[in-house]
Amino acid sequence: MIKGLAITPPxxxxxxxxxxxxxxxKRLPEKDDQFTITTQVxxxxxxxxxxxxxQLRQASPNAKLRTIPVRMLFNDPDLNLRAEYSLFDRQTGRPVCVGNGETCRRFTNQGIQTLPCPSPDACELAKTGLCKP
Known part of the structure; x- marks a missing residue:
């Protein structure tokens, strides 16, 4: 068994x-009356x-996604649902910093470091506006 390996769905x-x-x-959220399903890109x-x-929009009336069929793989919500802030390098598409609002893992010149994660508004690295929830 590998230590620290977390079994999570892709x-x-x-x-x-x-x-x-x-x-x-500032980039701010705006509410809408429908869902949107996007890729990770x-x-x-x-x-x-x-x-x-x-596909789901074609099958729904008015082409609005109001319901989505979802299957949960685990009984534990922490294994199924994750929330995090992510900052990606736009050239390579690789994550530079990923945090949960308390701590983050950031790629620096010294390697990957664990640092405090205040929020995108209070983080010096995220002042560029590229850190997204």
Missing amino acids: VLGRISIGKVVEKNG QNRDGWLLHPVDE
Whole structure:
């Protein structure tokens, strides 16, 4: 058995409610009346839509996703659902910093370090606006 190995399902996409808009130079969430299913890939315009998003929209009235069939693999919510802040390098697509609001793991010149994670608004690295929940 490998120590520290966490058995978690692979992340194939994201389910979001609403969208992110830019107001006064800040990216802020805006509520919406439907879900959006995206891939794990992001470009300057935002997250790319997952192919399942279009399939479910075609099957729903008014092309709005109001329900999504989801299967949970484990009885423990911590194994099924994760929330984190992520900052990616736009050139390589690799994560630079990943945190949960308390601590983060950041790639630095000295290697990967565990540091405090205040939030994207209070973090010096995230002041660029590229750190996303």
